[in-house]
Amino acid sequence: MQAELIDIRNHMAQYPPFDEMPEELMDQVVGGVEVEYFRAGTQILEFGQDNTWLYYIRSGAVEIFRRSGELYNRIGEGDIFGQFGLLMNKTVRFPAKALEDTLVYRIPEATFQYLFENDDGFADFVETEDRSRLRSALSRREKSNDLMTSKVTRLIARTPVSAPCTVRLQEAARIMTDQGVSALLLMDESGEHPILKGIITDRDLRTRAVTEALPSETPISDIMSEGLITIRASAYIFEAMLMMLHNNVHHLPVMDKDEVRGVIALSDIVKYESQSSLYLVSNIYHQNDVKGLKKISRDVPDTFVRMVNEDANSHMIGSAMAGIGRSFTQRLLELGEEKLGPPPIPYCFMALGSMARDEQLVVTDQDNAMILDDSFVPEEHDEYFLALAKFVSDGLAECGYTYCTGEIMATNPKWRQPLRVWKGYFTDWIENPKAEALLNSNIFFDLDGIHGNTGFAEELKALVAEKASHSQRFLTLLARNALNRTPPLGFFRTFVLEEDGQHRKTFNLKRRGTAPLSDLIRVHALACGSRAQNSFERLKVIGQTKLLLEDDLGNLRDALEFISIVRIRHQALAIEDGRKPDNNVRPEDLSPFERSHLKDAFQVVSNAQKFLRFRYNAQVGRNAQ
Amino acid sequence: MPSNPEGQSNTPKPTWPEQYRELAQQAKSPLLKAFYEAGCVDPDMPMSDVPLVALDFETTGLDPNEHSIVSVGLVPFTLGGIQLGRCWHQVVRPQLPLHQTSIEVHGITHSDIDKAPDLNEVLDKLFSYLNGRIPVVHYRDIERPFLNVALQWRLGEGIRFPVIDTMAIEAHLHPDRRPTRWQRLLGKKPVSIRLADSRQRYGLPHYASHNALIDAIGTAELLQAQIHHHFGPNTPVKDLWL
Numbered sequence: 001m002q003a004e005l006i007d008i009r010n011h012m013a014q015y016p017p018f019d020e021m022p023e024e025l026m027d028q029v030v031g032g033v034e035v036e037y038f039r040a041g042t043q044i045l046e047f048g049q050d051n052t053w054l055y056y057i058r059s060g061a062v063e064i065f066r067r068s069g070e071l072y073n074r075i076g077e078g079d080i081f082g083q084f085g086l087l088m089n090k091t092v093r094f095p096a097k098a099l100e101d102t103l104v105y106r107i108p109e110a111t112f113q114y115l116f117e118n119d120d121g122f123a124d125f126v127e128t129e130d131r132s133r134l135r136s137a138l139s140r141r142e143k144s145n146d147l148m149t150s151k152v153t154r155l156i157a158r159t160p161v162s163a164p165c166t167v168r169l170q171e172a173a174r175i176m177t178d179q180g181v182s183a184l185l186l187m188d189e190s191g192e193h194p195i196l197k198g199i200i201t202d203r204d205l206r207t208r209a210v211t212e213a214l215p216s217e218t219p220i221s222d223i224m225s226e227g228l229i230t231i232r233a234s235a236y237i238f239e240a241m242l243m244m245l246h247n248n249v250h251h252l253p254v255m256d257k258d259e260v261r262g263v264i265a266l267s268d269i270v271k272y273e274s275q276s277s278l279y280l281v282s283n284i285y286h287q288n289d290v291k292g293l294k295k296i297s298r299d300v301p302d303t304f305v306r307m308v309n310e311d312a313n314s315h316m317i318g319s320a321m322a323g324i325g326r327s328f329t330q331r332l333l334e335l336g337e338e339k340l341g342p343p344p345i346p347y348c349f350m351a352l353g354s355m356a357r358d359e360q361l362v363v364t365d366q367d368n369a370m371i372l373d374d375s376f377v378p379e380e381h382d383e384y385f386l387a388l389a390k391f392v393s394d395g396l397a398e399c400g401y402t403y404c405t406g407e408i409m410a411t412n413p414k415w416r417q418p419l420r421v422w423k424g425y426f427t428d429w430i431e432n433p434k435a436e437a438l439l440n441s442n443i444f445f446d447l448d449g450i451h452g453n454t455g456f457a458e459e460l461k462a463l464v465a466e467k468a469s470h471s472q473r474f475l476t477l478l479a480r481n482a483l484n485r486t487p488p489l490g491f492f493r494t495f496v497l498e499e500d501g502q503h504r505k506t507f508n509l510k511r512r513g514t515a516p517l518s519d520l521i522r523v524h525a526l527a528c529g530s531r532a533q534n535s536f537e538r539l540k541v542i543g544q545t546k547l548l549l550e551d552d553l554g555n556l557r558d559a560l561e562f563i564s565i566v567r568i569r570h571q572a573l574a575i576e577d578g579r580k581p582d583n584n585v586r587p588e589d590l591s592p593f594e595r596s597h598l599k600d601a602f603q604v605v606s607n608a609q610k611f612l613r614f615r616y617n618a619q620v621g622r623n624a625q
Numbered sequence: 626m627p628s629n630p631e632g633q634s635n636t637p638k639p640t641w642p643e644q645y646r647e648l649a650q651q652a653k654s655p656l657l658k659a660f661y662e663a664g665c666v667d668p669d670m671p672m673s674d675v676p677l678v679a680l681d682f683e684t685t686g687l688d689p690n691e692h693s694i695v696s697v698g699l700v701p702f703t704l705g706g707i708q709l710g711r712c713w714h715q716v717v718r719p720q721l722p723l724h725q726t727s728i729e730v731h732g733i734t735h736s737d738i739d740k741a742p743d744l745n746e747v748l749d750k751l752f753s754y755l756n757g758r759i760p761v762v763h764y765r766d767i768e769r770p771f772l773n774v775a776l777q778w779r780l781g782e783g784i785r786f787p788v789i790d791t792m793a794i795e796a797h798l799h800p801d802r803r804p805t806r807w808q809r810l811l812g813k814k815p816v817s818i819r820l821a822d823s824r825q826r827y828g829l830p831h832y833a834s835h836n837a838l839i840d841a842i843g844t845a846e847l848l849q850a851q852i853h854h855h856f857g858p859n860t861p862v863k864d865l866w867l
Binding site for chain 1: 698702705706707708709710712713714805808827828829830832833834836837838839842845846849850853854
């Protein structure tokens with residue numbers, strides 16, 4: 001072996017069965033190696049194919065299948081495969097496929113036979129499959145926190161199980177039982193290529209079929225879920241997690257263009273990463289009282305810090321924390337309904353502000369409201385909804401979501417009203433806007449239905465999207481309000497610090513950074529009739545109009561991300577130090593890098609505010625009442 | 626990418642196999658004659674069939690007229706496999722004094738050099754690898770010009786051959802390598818087309834050591850990855866060589 005190949009020998013020598021092999025033997029092994037690269041998704045070994053090589057994974061990941069096509073093992077760096085076929089009759093017994101881009105070292109069969117006969121450790125190792133399985137399980141655990149860097153395809157355990165959507169209920173149930181799956185994909189096979197049409201899960205069968213005592217001949221298309229939420233094969237596990245969190249679905253079909261690659265379930269992600277925010281979420285749904293919820297709410301700051309340390313971006317963190325908050329709220333509502341009985345009329349529980357925007361962090365209060373069905377009769381129904389609102393609000397306070405000081409909570413009768421009253425509120429805010437009143441109702445323009453008949457919330461979003469863009473006066477006043485809070489930049493790009501109070505010599509990253517940004521983005525979004533709530537999503541919609549230049553949009557997106565991530569890191573540091581996280585930053589606690597770039601980001605906010613003032617004619621003193 | 630070498634402008638440019646046949650007639654050195662007579666693969670040959678050799682030189686500097694070759698690393702390969710058993714690494718004695726800085730880069734010391742042969746003494750071995758194969762390099766302005774100059778000095782005539790340049794392929798794939806100021810600010814780095822950085826984009830492992838052989842192997846692996854990701858095994862060699 002050439003001495004220059006020592007890198008290659010050293011790599012192999014870290015892993016069994018090569019770790020205890022004498023150096024001379026290792027030199028011989030390395031001398032016979034052929035290196036080959038496989039792109040993710042490539043079949044490396046087909047069942048029954050002749051094979052005269054032992055494969056060693058230098059980098060990447062490979063899936064080993066049984067003859068039946070069922071996944072047998074998933075192996076990575078330092079693992080070997082192909083040995084069973086070499087031991088039998090040099091034909092492949094376990095097909096192998098590259099899960100990620102993979103570099104393999106192929107060791108020729110002659111070397112394999114020589115090692116098998118001359119090195120007992122090697123012979124033992126390749127004959128024992130259990131050990132390699134245990135080790136791969138361990139290495140999987142070591143890698144378990146890379147939700148940000150692992151693709152969803154890693155979680156696909158088998159080829160997708162599907163049926164035509166013309167099958168009957170009983171047939172669908174039989175297929176699911178035979179195949180041992182908890183979800184069945186239903187395909188429209190009328191066209192040239194089958195198209196994914198719907199899905200049916202174990203839970204659907206229980207709640208929609210069994211409890212309703214549907215006849216077994218019921219067409220499955222009557223009860224399947226349509227309009228599926230799917231994820232693309234190139235997405236990261238993290239994105240799948242956020243999708244599940246946001247949409248409250250437990251199965252996601254993984255799509256490669258129009259083709260279904262497989263289905264991943266919430267439980268797959270929880271198994272993969274027992275520390276993730278999804279684990280916390282699934283745990284939330286297992287709690288049966290406020291005490292239990294309060295107990296696990298103590299894990300929320302840790303989950304937050306972990307995501308920060310894993311380099312998640314602010315969108316991911318904001319969505320995950322909002323998803324957690326939403327789950328606490330939903331579970332409390334379920335518990336409340338159990339305690340108080342089913343609601344007498346339909347209702348929708350609504351999240352407002354940062355939770356609705358998917359921009360929640362750890363320091364947050366509760367902002368919520370209730371939309372009741374128009375059949376609402378206060379004397380008959382309000383006692384129930386007040387009790388439910390109080391139960392949820394008190395429960396959230398127990399779990400660390402403090403009461404809203406502005407009384408924007410469903411416990412306030414003003415924010416617990418039938419849909420027609422809500423429509424009246426929004427119409428009045430938009431069509432007869434008053435600066436003072438708008439300041440307080442700003443928060444209602446970030447809204448999201450999270451429980452019950454969420455269609456009510458959608459009706460309100462539609463109303464806002466339709467009316468807001470037509471009311472110049474409303475946009476002007478909203479823009480003027482958005483200019484109340486300015487970024488903390490003084491002359492010569494110095495930071496302007498608070499002069500007094502308990503936060504002296506600091507500046508507030510929320511009040512003077514992220515809040516003015518989300519305020520001004522909201523104005524533009526409403527002006528172009530967007531129904532999006534998240535600031536990044538809103539920027540996307542704004543980008544489809546010609547309202548802002550491409551460069552300005554990019555700058556806004558980057559400034560929002562940068563200020564948010566500095567704010568997030570500041571809070572994570574406080575949690576790690578055992579301090580109470582807040583938004584007040586002392587300039588000297590920032591790195592020179594952060595300081596300089598924060599100034600740039602604040603400059604972007606300042607320029608964007610100038611444009612807002614000009615665009616919506618929002619100079620203070622003009623058009624004022 | 627151009628499929629023809631630099632050359633005459635008006636008449637259709639001769640293909641590489643045609644040039645090899647021509648050069649075989651003209652070459653005086655038996656080594657070069659044998660090299661050209663071994664031939665050049667058909668320009669339409671699919672990459673999956675082309676015999677390749679990854680080649681890397683460590684040099685005392687970047688200018689072939691002023692600097693010398695210090696070591697040669699190479700490994701024959703095809704798209705289907707890189708044969709580590711057939712790789713070769715050789716330190717050679719540079720004609721010009723070794724600078725302190727290049728010692729730091731290559732880890733080759735004066736005592737290594739003192740024991741090393743002149744390139745002349747290992748040319749037979751070098752050509753035994755090059756004959757019949759298309760060289761693959763990362764950055765075409767080193768290996769081909771340095772070998773050309775070294776042979777002009779030693780054999781009195783230079784050498785011409787096509788190369789596949791994995792760095793040129795990366796440059797072609799990333800025409801907009803420079804991020805805007807704002808992108809830089811958010812930590813977006815320019816796309817580097819250096820060997821180690823290019824390899825990272827394909828999930829190829831990091832090699833701790835640096836020598837001509839490891840870099841040659843690294844280049845061979847990179848080409849396999851590039852072809853599987855962007856071109857496919859049926860791509861004719863003429864689309865990639867320069």
